[in-house]
Amino acid sequence: MKRAMNLMAAAILTASSSMVFAQTDLSLWYHGAGNDKEKSVLTGIINDFNGSQDDWKVNLAEFPQESYNESVVAAALSGKLPDILDVDGPLMPNWAWSKYLTPLEITDEDVKDFLPGTIGRYDGKIYSVGLWDAAVALFARKSVLEKHELRIPTLDKPWSLDEFNTAINTLKMDKDFEYPLDLGLAWKGEWYAYAFGPLxxxxxxxxxxxxxxxxxxxxxxxxxxxxxxxxxNLFTKKLVPGTSQDGADRETGFLDGKYAMQWNGNWAALAALEKFGDDLLFLPAPDMGKGPKIGAASWQFGVSGSSKNQKGANDFIRFAMQDKYLANFSNATGLIPATAAAAKMTENYKEGGKLSVFYALTDKQATKRAVTPAYNVATLEFEKALSDIANGADVADTLDAATDAINKDLEKNKNYK
Amino acid sequence: MTDGKPKSQNKVGWLMALPASSLIILFLIVPFLLAFWFSFTNQRLVSPNPTEFVGWSNFSDLMGVGSLTIDPKRDAEGKPVYKANGDIQYPRMRTFTRNNPDYEHLQGMREWFSIPLSNDRKWVVLAKDALFMKALTNTLLFVAIVAPIQAGLALLLALLINQKLPGINLFRTIYFMPVVISIVVVSILWRFIYDGENGLLNAILGFLSFGLFEPVDWLGNPSTALGSIMAMSIWQGVGFHMIIWLSGLQTIPGSLYEAAALEGAKRWQVFRYVTWPGLRNTAVLIMVVITMQAFALFAQVDVMTRGGPVDSTQSLVFQSVQRGYEKQDIAGGSAIAVVLFLMVLSISLIQRYMSRDRS
Amino acid sequence: MNTDKRSTVMRYLLLTWVALLFVFPVVFMVVSSLKPDMQLLQDSASFRAFLPVGDISLDNYSNAWDRVPIGRFVINSVVVTAITVILSLFLCSMAAFSFVFLEFRGKAVLLSVILATLIVPFETIAIPLLMVVNNLPWIGFDGFQMGWLDSYQVQIIPWVADGLTIFLFIQYFKDLPRELVEAARVDGASWFQVFYKIIVPLAGPCFATAAILKFLVMYNQYLWPLMTTQSEDYRPVMVGLQYFFQLDIAWGEIMAYLSIITVPVLAFYLSMQRAFIASIASTGVKG
Known part of the structure; x- marks a missing residue:
């Protein structure tokens, strides 16, 4: 805010001396500090936007992702939120309920081509729009599955629970691998709800x-x-590495042949393709009984409730929603572009592109995590419950405890009404 | 010093104490009083709902306990039924604590610990907030073990480097190394050391035992995780307290040591009759500081284990922070802070009372 | 003579063993900063972790420099730390002097309250403190404003005075000879003159200790700047560490970054050591 004021003062000074059009400043917060690729695409969009009209000038402030939410909460508490901020999809309802975010002036018509996971809806209104989505798949190798005579599942006919159990138990026998499957418990936090909630x-x-x-x-x-x-059972039978898996094994274990299969996101796909080429398979989530599901919703842009420049902020988001920018983001980061038209413009997601299967996965299997302001507590409790159970805690007692904690939170917040 | 002119001292005394005191009042005491107030309300971090006064309910939620004596499952002859692993089978606690009208006072509680009784029965103590109880006992354990060991080792180190030897400054610098690096960074480095598969500690122990040592997943095993954090904390903090001991050692006049040497005192006697008495004020300082720091256990847990595995490394401050920030329950987080404050305050009052009694 | 020599050798052996125990993670950090990520992780399971072998380069340093505005962050940290340490030493030692040598009404209560603050872990009052600084006015170069967010002062002023530093000085001052104070008073010195002409010069080691401890606390600040800084103009080094925790954690760059940001602390500690040595000499003369 202070910086904005400085800039405004500077703008007024220059305006008086050299007749420059004074654009109103819009502040934009983004979670990608330290990530050069995302920054270059985003600054490209911002520069295009600032050059395309005379009313608004967007200024970018970047925050490290690890602590982004804390920074936003602190700013909200201080009444110093920016005009535009990005939000992790499942947290959006909490921020909308808390009035950090205000509904967008973007209509259903504007987003009709977008993947459903990229649109943040709460209470019947659109609060946020994502330029991309992410998807997880079961990374596997054709040669390994064929060697063990396992059926290769398809999007139309994924593995059933029995088939999945058979697959990992069979691969367990193969002494070439330390583990038949890696779920990535080295990654803490939101990964649990995102990757295992759909299971x-x-x-x-x-x-x-x-x-x-x-x-x-x-x-x-x-x-x-x-x-x-x-x-x-996955952990007691040593079918998957436990919660103390180290990050390096998560990154390289599948590539090094330590793990036969891996539950991982499309962001890791290119490295795996480079290693295994045509042998690599991206398998859909197995059907545990109620249909196969993977998580949806990644980072999205919204407008803060305290912004005095709602129009400018909405203009910027609408501007950023152009297919060419979705494609740029995808090309830079490997993430899934939000529209089919943009997908066609990208290297990896165009028809026959190396990652096009992920677009299909998202389209077919993606399921949103519980859309509720209670999500931020629910996800923490779910993560804790899963890691405790993995470490041998009693299943019923642990799930009861998580249930009670979530219900207590609901009660304390009067059901978030 | 009640001599002279108390009136003039009044003014100058306040004048010199006021700048620092007012900053402390504004930036430590006022926030603490706010936290104290929050602990009696349902204050959320940010919420559209108005804040309400809720009395003691945050505290009774934290500290509520109940108990229950239970019989094992018995067969027709009245002998207890055993599980596959040889343990006696008891009825599930959730049959009492969930929606059981006969045990309404236990609703939503969880087992905290149990004591075996005669005839295979057991007495189960349940807590409304078993997580808080776990954090409480872990924190007390941490303080009881870390504080004395750390203070003692720090004194030994201070004596070790208070010698007049060529090159001693180099050692002084090295010993202080771990303190220089922030606890967050140290915790990151030690995650590599404690790693169960590629960890340095396992490699070293394996090397020293000629491969006999079975690798341990230090931070991933509920029985070793807290101990590992303690060891690292001692390692990290010992240099900090070494410095305080060292500054205390330097207030002892060299002439006393010379006199002791003239009288032919043994090294132990020098320590007992010259060094230790001269360190009295420093010792008080160190014990107070170390105890406070140990009670504040947070960063190590946050970086290394986040309270796991299975709550074996939960701590009070970690719980306070997790509830306050991550769960946005600033009232619940503040209530823990208040409990912690009152607990440490009473411990230090007892400490003070006992040390005053002696002198 | 012979036993003397042997005991000297033993002493050095002991010193060296303990030194190894303390220094190994630091060596690991510096050595790792020279290695590519893959090798770093493979080496971490063996003694190679301590040896600069294999594919050694300064790449991590240049990459870390590209990722984070290191220079800016180090300057921010040093500015905040230096100002806080100087103010803290001055105000806290003065308050301690007052508590030890002066009698004034309400002293016992005030002192108890200040010492009680030692018990409050910062993390538990961070949010209420944020609420406090949000409601404070500031008059700076660009005029009057409410709230201190995103500035140097928000990182400095709340941290200037603390119970520990005051306590440290109090415990030290208690050991100083009161006769010196009495004598100076008889000579007509004001209380403030007694403080800075007599007590301050005698308390060298204590000032050095307090400075080091405060420096460490300030330089390693993490949670508070995370909450209160919003632009890179004011962000300190520990927040910069977060820049490296992307999906693929750049361990080599992290080690390089840590090695860089540790340099100012070591430099400060070494300079304080000189103050230590000097004060040892001076107490020797006076003792």
Whole structure:
């Protein structure tokens, strides 16, 4: 704010001396500090926007992702939010409920071509728009599956739970590998809800029943208990590496042949393709009973509730939603562009592109995480429950504890009404 | 010093104490009082709902406990039923604590610990907030182990480098190395050291035992995680307190040592009758500081384990921060801060009372 | 003579062993900063972790420099740290002097309250403190404004005075001979003159200790600047560390960054050591 004021003062001074059009400053916060690729695309968009009209001038401030949410909360507490900020998709309802964010002036018509996961809707309104999405898949090698005579699943006919269990138990016998499957428990935080929440949903459970709202009978219901027992079994039978897996093994274990398969995101796909080429398969999520599911919604742009420049902020977001920018982002980061038209313009997601299968995965399997302001507590409890169960805690007691904690949070917030 | 002119001292005393004191009041005491107030409300970090006064409920949520005596499952002859692994099978606690009208006072509680009784029965203590209880016991354990060891080792090191030897400055610098690096950084480095598969510690122990040592997943195993954090904390903090001991050592006049040497005192006697008495004020300082720092255990846990595995490294400050920031429950986080404050305050009052009694 | 020599050798051996125990992670850090990520991670399981072998280069340093405005962040940290340390030494030692040598009404209460603040871990009051600084006015070069966010002062002023530093000085001052103070008073010196002409010169080691401890606290600030700085103009070094935790964690660059930001601290500590040595000499003369 102070900087904005300085800039405004400077702008007024220059305007008086040299007749420059005074553009109103818009501040934009982004979570990608330290990531040069994203920064160069984003500054490209900003420069284009600033040059395209005379009313607004967007200024970028970058924050490290690890602590971005804390920075935003601190700023909100101080009434110093920027005009435009980006938000991790599943957290958006919490920020909308807290009035950090205000509904966009963007209509359903504007976003009709966008993947559903890239549009943040809450309470019937659009609060945020993402320029890309991400998807997870089961990374595997054709040669390995064929060697063990395992059926190669397809998007139309993914593995069933039994097939999936058979696959990992069979691969467990193969002494070439330390583990038949890697779930990536080295990655803490949101990865748990993003990567494993959909598995729970596929079993028939969920973080909570958003409508009621309660977690009772959902996160600790029969289906969730079955999921929990299955989950624990993966670790007691040493089918997957545990919570103390180190980050390096997560990054290179599959590539080095330590793990036969890996549950991983499209951002890791190019490195794997480079290593295994045509042998590499991106398999869809298995169907645990209630349909195969993977997580949706990545980082999205929204407008802060305290912004005095709603129009400018909306103009910028609408400007950034052009296909060419979606394509630029995708080319720079390997993420999935938000529209089919943009996908055609990219190297990896055009028809026959190396990663085009991920576009299909997102289109077909992507499921949003519970859309509720209670999500930020639910995801923490889910992460804790999964790691405790992985480390041998009693399944029923642990899921009960997570359920109680989520319900307590609902109660303390009067059900976020 | 009640001599002279108390009136004039009044003015100058306040004048000299005021700048620092007012800053402390504004930036430490006022925020603490705010936290104290929050702990009696339902204050959220940010929320559209108005804040309400809720009395003691945050505290009763934290500290509520209950107990229950339970019988094992018995067969027809009244003998307890055993599980596959040889343990006696008890009825599940959740049958009492979840929606059981006969045990309404236990609703939502979790087992904290249990004590075996005669005839295979056991007495189970349940807590409303088992996580808080776990954090509390971990923190107390951490303080009880880390504070004395760290203070003692720091004194030994200070004595070691307080010698007049050529090149001693080099050692002084090296010993201080771990302190120079922030605890966050140290924690990152030690994650490499403690790693279960590629860790340095396992490699060294394996080397020293000619390969007999079975690698341990130090931070991933509930029985070693807290101990590993303690060891690292001692390692990291010992240089800090060494410096304080060292400055204390230097207030002891050299003439006393010379006199002791003239009288032919042994090294132990010199320490007992010259060094230690001269360190009295420093010792008080160190014990206070070390205890406070140990109670504030946070960064190591945050970086290395985030309270896991299975809550084996939860700490009070970590819970306070997690509730306050991540769960946006600033009231609940503040209540923990208040409990911690009152606990440490009473411990230090007891400490003070006991040390005053002696002198 | 012989036993003397042997005991000297033993002493050095002991000193060296302990030194190894303390220095190995630092060596690991510096050596790792020269290695590419893959090699760094493979080496970390063996003694190669301590040896600059294999594919050695300064690439991590130049990459880290490209990723983070290191120069800016180091300057920010040094400015904040230096100002805080200087103000803190002055105000806290003066307050301690007042608590030890002067009698004034309310002293006991004030002192107890200040010492009680030692018990409050910062993390638990960070949010209320944020609320406090949000409601403070500031008059700077660009006029009057409310709230201190995104500035140097928000990182400095709340940290100037603290119970630990005051406590440190109090415990030290208690050991100083009171006769010196009495004598100076009889000679007609004002209390402030007694403080800075007699007590301050005698308290060299304590000032050095307090300076080091405060320096470390300030230079390693993390949570607070994270909450209160919004632009790179004011961000300190520890927040910069977060820039490296991307999806693929750049461990080599992290090690390089850590090695760079540790240099100012070591330099400061070494300069303070000289003050230590000097004061040892001076107490020797006076003792």
């Amino acid at each position: 729970l949903q596929s079993w028939g459970g969920d973080l909570m029943d958003v409508e009621k709202p309660t977690a009772e009978g959902v996160l600790n219901g029969d289906e969730a208990m079955a999921f929990g027992e299955w989950w624990q």
